[in-house]
Amino acid sequence: MAKYGKDPRAIGALVRDAEVHRDVYIDPEVFELEMEHLFPNSWIYVGHASQLSKAGDFITANIGRQPVVASRHTDGSIHLFYNRCPHKGVKIASEPCGNTGKFFRCPYHAWSFKTDGSLLAIPLKKGYEGTGFTDTQASGGLSRIRNVVVYRDFIFARLSENGVGFEDYFGESLSTIDNMADRSPEGKLAVEAAPIRYMHTCNWKMLVENQTDTCHPMVAHESSAGTAIKVWQREQGESTEKPMAVQLYGPFMSPYEFYEQSGIRIWPNGHGHTGVANSIHSNYSDVEGYLDRMVAAYGEKRAHEILGEVRHNTVYFPNIMVKGAVQILRNFIPIAVDRTLVESWVYRLVGAPDKLYERALMYNRFINAPTSIVGHDDLEMYERAQEGLKSNGNQWVNLRRLYESNEEPDVTAVINGTSERQMRNQFHAWAKFITMDMDQGVEAAE
Amino acid sequence: MISEKTITDFIYREADLLDTMQWQAWLDLFHPEGRYWMPLEWQQQDPVLQPSLMYEDLMLMKVRIERLAGERTFSQKPKSRCHHLLQAPQILVCDPAAGIFRAKTSYIYTETRGDTLERFSGWASHDLVQVGDELKIKLKRIDLVNFDAPFGNIQLFM
Ligand code: FES
Numbered sequence: 251m252a253k254y255g256k257d258p259r260a261i262g263a264l265v266r267d268a269e270v271h272r273d274v275y276i277d278p279e280v281f282e283l284e285m286e287h288l289f290p291n292s293w294i295y296v297g298h299a300s301q302l303s304k305a306g307d308f309i310t311a312n313i314g315r316q317p318v319v320a321s322r323h324t325d326g327s328i329h330l331f332y333n334r335c336p337h338k339g340v341k342i343a344s345e346p347c348g349n350t351g352k353f354f355r356c357p358y359h360a361w362s363f364k365t366d367g368s369l370l371a372i373p374l375k376k377g378y379e380g381t382g383f384t385d386t387q388a389s390g391g392l393s394r395i396r397n398v399v400v401y402r403d404f405i406f407a408r409l410s411e412n413g414v415g416f417e418d419y420f421g422e423s424l425s426t427i428d429n430m431a432d433r434s435p436e437g438k439l440a441v442e443a444a445p446i447r448y449m450h451t452c453n454w455k456m457l458v459e460n461q462t463d464t465c466h467p468m469v470a471h472e473s474s475a476g477t478a479i480k481v482w483q484r485e486q487g488e489s490t491e492k493p494m495a496v497q498l499y500g501p502f503m504s505p506y507e508f509y510e511q512s513g514i515r516i517w518p519n520g521h522g523h524t525g526v527a528n529s530i531h532s533n534y535s536d537v538e539g540y541l542d543r544m545v546a547a548y549g550e551k552r553a554h555e556i557l558g559e560v561r562h563n564t565v566y567f568p569n570i571m572v573k574g575a576v577q578i579l580r581n582f583i584p585i586a587v588d589r590t591l592v593e594s595w596v597y598r599l600v601g602a603p604d605k606l607y608e609r610a611l612m613y614n615r616f617i618n619a620p621t622s623i624v625g626h627d628d629l630e631m632y633e634r635a636q637e638g639l640k641s642n643g644n645q646w647v648n649l650r651r652l653y654e655s656n657e658e659p660d661v662t663a664v665i666n667g668t669s670e671r672q673m674r675n676q677f678h679a680w681a682k683f684i685t686m687d688m689d690q691g692v693e694a695a696e
Numbered sequence: 697m698i699s700e701k702t703i704t705d706f707i708y709r710e711a712d713l714l715d716t717m718q719w720q721a722w723l724d725l726f727h728p729e730g731r732y733w734m735p736l737e738w739q740q741q742d743p744v745l746q747p748s749l750m751y752e753d754l755m756l757m758k759v760r761i762e763r764l765a766g767e768r769t770f771s772q773k774p775k776s777r778c779h780h781l782l783q784a785p786q787i788l789v790c791d792p793a794a795g796i797f798r799a800k801t802s803y804i805y806t807e808t809r810g811d812t813l814e815r816f817s818g819w820a821s822h823d824l825v826q827v828g829d830e831l832k833i834k835l836k837r838i839d840l841v842n843f844d845a846p847f848g849n850i851q852l853f854m
């Protein structure tokens with residue numbers, strides 16, 4: 251039975267000022283509507299241009315549940331298509347990445363396509379003469395996704411033909427991606443390896459919300475970060491320099507006051523970040539030679555400006571999180587209402603010392619891997635929430651921390667770092683983008 | 697004198713200590729510089745500048761083990777248990793004169809918690825050294841056959 255149909259009012263009613271209805275996490279129908287409306291109407295991360303360094307390189311990805319392929323064409327341009335042969339629907343690319351040479355060739359009947367998606371050749375072409383083939387969608391080759399923007403090598407796409415433009419959608423939030431890329435003396439990032447993949451049996455939004463949930467680390471991660479500190483204090487002996495591992499785990503146990511002061515910045519359209527004044531990434535030890543290279547590249551003042559911006563987690567609505575200071579991007583890929591694939595990518599700062607890449611890789615396996623003790627703490631909470639929300643005791647999830655009745659939607663503001671306002675910001679955007687292209691005439695039909 | 701049988705017995709005992717959750721006795725099998733490594737790539741060579749699932753020294757392994765028993769370790773309520781099914785180890789090097797011992801063991805590993813049960817297949821490689829009359833682990837390397845798949849939690853040691 252369809253509870254929500256395509257009724258924007260019914261869906262809008264799931265989001266109150268400071269509460270959301272549990273159906274946004276547990277109702278399969280709401281999940282279907284997200285796939286059909288929210289993801290196509292939003293700008294979604296596809297991949298990084300460094301994964302497409304040569305002509306013929308391709309990567310596959312999902313936008314919501316839509317399988318897509320991005321490719322580097324002979325003229326250097328990047329193109330994005332639905333991963334589906336126009337003949338009988340066979341997936342054109344079956345691997346996460348590769349090089350297809352001069353053209354894609356469908357493995358079923360050998361239709362071939364240029365790397366810009368256009369139809370190159372069909373065997374026994376004569377058989378289509380006079381059949382009206384040229385009037386079909388198939389004759390156009392691979393179905394293209396036209397709204398693609400490559401911003402500082404980050405490839406984003408919007409499936410819907412119409413909607414909010416890239417610049418308007420992200421606005422000032424792009425400053426986190428800028429900061430991450432600027433941390434390379436050459437202003438360039440490179441993907442060198444596959445991501446760490448981690449399957450979560452929970453709704454994708456729980457993961458996104460958790461990125462700016464600053465009241466959980468000292469509680470949920472006492473078991474991991476707290477134990478790491480305890481063991482180090484006991485075993486350190488004479489050594490005074492904290493090992494990299496302890497530097498990475500330790501700050502998770504920072505007290506509430508630390509997070510309160512470090513602040514949260516929100517932006518329109520559901521984006522926002524923790525760690526405005528400082529963050530858990532502020533006190534890592536210096537890497538020898540790095541500052542010199544930065545100063546040589548940018549000058550003293552600009553280099554310090556770049557390295558002084560140590561944001562914690564930046565949420566790009568709807569489903570990625572970027573850590574500029576540690577060069578990590580986490581992609582929360584929705585699989586089902588209670589299933590989310592998390593892919594955590596590390597970027598190498600081109601021209602920076604290896605030690606920074608080593609640290610980013612270490613952070614990624616400490617925090618974002620299926621073997622990560624911090625990950626175990628978090629996933630346990632998500633799984634319990636996914637189960638707990640089935641309870642009929644209360645239909646609402648409470649997001650009221652530091653709520654003010656005059657909160658404006660879609661604004662830029664810096665607030666107390668323990669506020670749940672970024673979560674409210676996300677749900678405002680959620681309601682806006684999921685209903686954006688729904689038929690507003692439902693009311694009349696009732 | 698360390699023989700091939702000594703190595704094989706050592707590997708069986710190591711797995712048994714994990715299955716019976718004798719964590720301290722298991723840790724004692726490691727050399728002070730020992731490492732536990734789970735690569736994330738096929739035939740990976742570099743644990744530091746290539747991504748891994750785990751690359752841990754004794755201190756990090758102690759953290760994991762103490763965490764398992766923690767009062768506020770919620771992901772261990774209920775507790776996990778594990779089971780190793782090992783093929784006979786293949787002895788790659790047994791050189792008492794040089795003090796180098798290497799073996800590779802094919803295994804099926806099961807980890808269970810509450811009503812869930814997950815199964816993994818792969819190869820465990822042991823780099824061992826002789827300390828006194830005993831063998832110690834310099835490196836235990838775990839290569840999963842499907843290292844590139846997305847797993848749920850893996851909370852114990854393979
Ligand atoms: S399905 Fe692709 S060529 Fe037939």
Ligand SMILES: [Fe+2]
Nearest residue numbers: 466467470628
């Ligand atoms: Fe967390």
